[in-house]
Amino acid sequence: MKRWRQARRMTSTALADAMGFTRTYVSHVEHGRAPGSAAFARKADEALHAGGEIWQAWTTSAGGTGGETGGRAPVTARGTGGLIVEDDQAELRYDGQVFTATMRRTIYNAGPDPVTRYLVRISVDRHPGDPAAAMRLYRAHPLTFDDLQLTARCNGEPMSWRPKHDRDSFKEVWLCFDNGDGRFPLYPGERAVLEYSYRVSDQLWGPWFQRAVRLPTHRLSVRLVFPAGLDPRVWGTETSETAEAVPLHTPVEHSTTASPDGEVAVFEWRTSNPPLNARYRLEWALRGRPADGGHGPDLRTPSDRMRAAGIVQQGDPILGRAAVPFDLPAETEQARRLVDELLAAMVRVREHHVFGKGMGLAAPQIGSPRAAAIVQPPGDDAEPVVLLNPNIIAESAEHDEQYEGCLSLFDVRGMVPSALRLEVEHTALDGTPTITVFTDAMARLVRHEVDHLAGHLYLDRMRPGVTPISVAEYRGAGHPWSYRAR
Known part of the structure; x- marks a missing residue:
């Protein structure tokens, strides 16, 4: 909730x-x-x-x-209420220009009420790891429902559908258990086979396909089909609410077969009883396509996964430049939109990692040069903190030194000294200046993000002679920082 x-x-x-x-x-x-x-x-x-x-x-x-x-x-959900997905089969087929996704699900109504609609989500990203390029692409060429050519059936019967959310690169659609000939709700104790399909040009689709488990599911399978001449290579990761992304626990099976359009490479992966909110992401490289240079996005390292989530990585010039303050309240709408983009990026990032220490994200890390950051405190007791035009005006003489991570260099962790108390001046959307005091973990998180807005990484704060360690050596993942009672 x-x-x-x-x-x-x-x-x-x-x-x-x-x-x-x-x-x-x-x-x-x-x-x-x-x-x-x-x-x-x-x-x-x-x-x-x-x-x-x-x-x-x-x-x-x-x-x-x-x-x-x-x-x-x-x-279990089988004996309680709501929908259960007994079998979820997803296929993504590529013909060299267009991706066609076909989803086939056997669902069972274990609840007390008739089901009259089913929510589906469609999301595309042609430029994983480059949010600025993705934003430019989808603003100029938004994904439309005409492009998608969405069709849906229930037990072979055509279903009507209506949009819930319509964004440039993201859609949510209600598939309705009705059509021009009448209604056919799914009553308690009944099951049905839903099948829906849509098409997306490879100019708008990136080299990944993700399945999220949002309903109790018994069986889940994914099938990717590519022209064999493109020499595809496929791998994948899985993520849950209690664990960061890891390689798929079972292998992706590969075969080659003939089809009416020529020889195709088929990749299949399956699992049983996946946990709720688990996410399974398959990625690929088409090594036979010169435009790819033989390289696709390799998401096997933590930094690769942050890049795929849209986080700018170390070495990008924007991370070394001071951010431009907002003129508030004149730029209220621009600031509000950027805050929404930061919150959306944080959701994507959380699909790849669990943050026991809290987390933060600054605008330069998603490709924006403006002075905005979001800090999510550790634990469950507070809302995310929005910082616009933040400036540290005072800090305590008392410091401590603990390991930090950064989404923009996520393969390592560094021991960083930080003040235990900060006073930060920042601006509300209506232009009102505010001073907030942060202590302990929040002081460290806020200082980290303010440094980003000044064009600095935590590497600049490490003591001389101290170097980061690899994430494989780090033993504090998923645990909060410790502070003595004061």
């Missing part, structure tokens, strides 16, 4: 008002201090437009902490 609330940029108070509960109760449920009922889960899902994910999380745990289950042991 918290992840969806942050994605929708809602405070706990705003969510409580939308749901009709008190803010205190919403906060207690969000932090696991009180059970949430079935009614609570449904209202949270509706208020946050979560597409059933919050409800499914509740049903999977049978209320998590007891709730309406009377303290019984958790049960």
Whole structure:
């Protein structure tokens, strides 16, 4: 629920008002201090437009902490409520110019209510690791529904559909259990086979294909088909909410076969009972295509994955330049849009890594030269902090020295001294100047991002003679920094 609330940029108070509960109760449920009922889960899902994910999380745990289950042991989604995906088959076929994606899912309604629609997501990125180039491309050539030629069927019956979100490179669509001839809801205890397909030019599609598990799923498979003459190579990673990206636990199988259009290379991967919110990402290099120079994006290292998430990497000139302050409130809309882009980038980054220490992101790291940064505190007790035109005006004499990471050089960790208390002046969207005091972990996180806006990496703050260590040597991943009580 918290992840969806942050994605929708809602405070706990705003969510409580939308749901009709008190803010205190919403906060207690969000932090696991009180059970949430079935009614609570449904209202949270509706208020946050979560597409059933919050409800499914509740049903999977049978209320998590007891709730309406009377303290019984958790049960599986099969015996509770909501949709279950019994079989999920995804195929992406490339003919040398156009990608065609076909999704075939057998779904079962284990809930108490008829299902009348099904949410699907379509996202493309032609330039992983270069957000500025991607932004320019999709602003000039946005992905349209006419381009997609989306079609959908339920048990062979055509389905109507309607957009939920329509962005230049991202779509959310409701597939509706109806058409011009009538309605055909999926009633409790029934199952159906959904099949939908869409097309995207390779001018808009990048060398990756990701599957996210948003509903309880029994079987998941992915099939990639390329012309054999392109000499494709395929690999992949998997990520969950409790673990950073790692290589796929089972291999991608490769075969070559004849087709009406010539010989094709087929890559297949499958898994059973994947955890909710797991993400499986397949990438490829077409080594037989001269335009690729024989090299595709290799996402096997932490920095490669940050690059694929749209984070500018060390060596890019923008990381060495001071950011340009906003003229607020005159540039309020520009600042607001950039904050939205930073929040979206943080969501992408979290698909690849779990941040036990909190995290931050500065505008230069997504290719923007403006003075804006977001800091997500460690733990679950606070909202992300937005910093516009930040400037450190005072810091404590007391420092400590701990390991830091940076999304722009994520293969290493460095021991960095940092003040334990900072006073930071920054500007609200309406132009009001504000001074905020940050201590301990937040002081370190904020200083790191302010340094980015000044054109510095943490390497500039390390003591002479101290060098970073590889992430393989680092033993603090996923754990918060430690501070003595003061």
